[in-house]
Amino acid sequence: MDQVEITAYNASEPEQKGTAQIRRFKPSEITKNVAKTLSLYWSIALFTVLIPGLHFILTPSFFGLGIYLSLKKQKTKLQILSGSVPCPKCKEPVLLKKADFSEGHKVICQNCVTTIKIIF
Numbered sequence: 001m002d003q004v005e006i007t008a009y010n011a012s013e014p015e016q017k018g019t020a021q022i023r024r025f026k027p028s029e030i031t032k033n034v035a036k037t038l039s040l041y042w043s044i045a046l047f048t049v050l051i052p053g054l055h056f057i058l059t060p061s062f063f064g065l066g067i068y069l070s071l072k073k074q075k076t077k078l079q080i081l082s083g084s085v086p087c088p089k090c091k092e093p094v095l096l097k098k099a100d101f102s103e104g105h106k107v108i109c110q111n112c113v114t115t116i117k118i119i120f
């Protein structure tokens with residue numbers, strides 16, 4: 001677990017600095033995450049074969065969703081564990097919840113409903 005400085009910004013306001021606890025995935029963990037995601041969605045896809053009628057839509061959807069989400073997992077090298085940064089617009093602290101972190105991570109300020117981009 002690492003403590004890092006993060007920068008929050010949106011289009012019109014000056015950026016704000018905050019801190020976050022992050023976890024870096026090892027290459028083996030990334031592979032495991034990809035396999036877990038793929039097997040979950042493909043299991044659901046297999047299960048939906050049993051639903052008459054709907055399987056024409058559901059089975060290919062979950063099959064495709066599995067591929068899409070596991071490719072996304074493959075790009076996820078970091079995970080935010082927790083953190084806090086002042087909102088660039090209203091200066092209220094925005095708490096970061098545990099989430100996968102990829103380039104251009106976005107959070108929404110609960111106070112002023114502004115979308116904030118988080119970068120390191």
Ligand SMILES: [Zn+2]
Binds near residue numbers: 087110114
């Ligand atoms: Zn705000």
